[in-house]
Amino acid sequence: MLRTKLTQLADQYTRSEQQYETKLKQKTLELQIAEVKIKQHEEKLIHEKSEMKVYAEQVSQLLATEKNLRLQLTADGEKFQQFQDALVKSNEVFETFKQEIEKMSKSIKELRKENAFLKSKCEKSDVTLIELVEERERLKKQLEKTKNQKEKLESLCRSLQAERKQKESTGCGTPQPEAE
Template identity: 90%
Template sequence: MKSYTEQMSQLLATEKNLRLQLTADGEKFQQFQDALMKSNEVFETFKQEIEKLAKSIKELKKENNFLKSKSEKSDIALIELVEEREHLKKQLERTRNQKEKLESLCRSLQAERKQNIAERNSSDSAPV
């Protein structure tokens, strides 16, 4: 009976220790579950931010391509305008040269006309 009582008290002590250990393990498991839930929330937030950034990157790439295209078109238009400007400069220079030649021709024709008028006047005033 005494041995049985000792065995019972040992079993009760072991049960008590096991229950305490079970409670401690349950708390640790709950902490682990809480940490896992927080980790899942952080992961979900991270995943959503990655998706937002992916969308943002996609939009920025589209905008970048649009701006590159626009820049290339602007460069082409600028080159065409520079070529047109050079062409117009050459045309202006030709027109100026032509104008100077025409003015020179007009002056010489006016001088010739004056000379002809002077010769007529002198021949009209001279006795025949």
């Protein structure tokens, strides 16, 4: 009867160890998944940063173009004043010049719209970047929590094994199963 009881306790201990091993493997897989997710988020963040740099360069180029167009418009205005007397003599030349100014105005309006669009896109990228950083921090905290749980489980396993060995070596009777 004692042998049967010892056999049952050994079987119960083996099952318990298998359960702990299964849980440990599961936590390891969860940790690997979390690491993969973090890596994906970091890659996405790098991609977003590179896109943001491209947008910033495009915005600076558009601003420079707008400045040049403004300078060009100012220069054209000065030329307009200089040649106003000659333009009065020729309605055809005047109409042509007027059409050019209208084209430039349209071009400036389009550049301003494009500039506003790019600024909006840049702001959206900033928001996305902030969200990604927050997600990354959340995942880091979750990873740290999982690591702590793993360490606690390992510590518990070691202490249970040490306790079992101590009881076996001292022969203090049959070890009682511990509650989880």
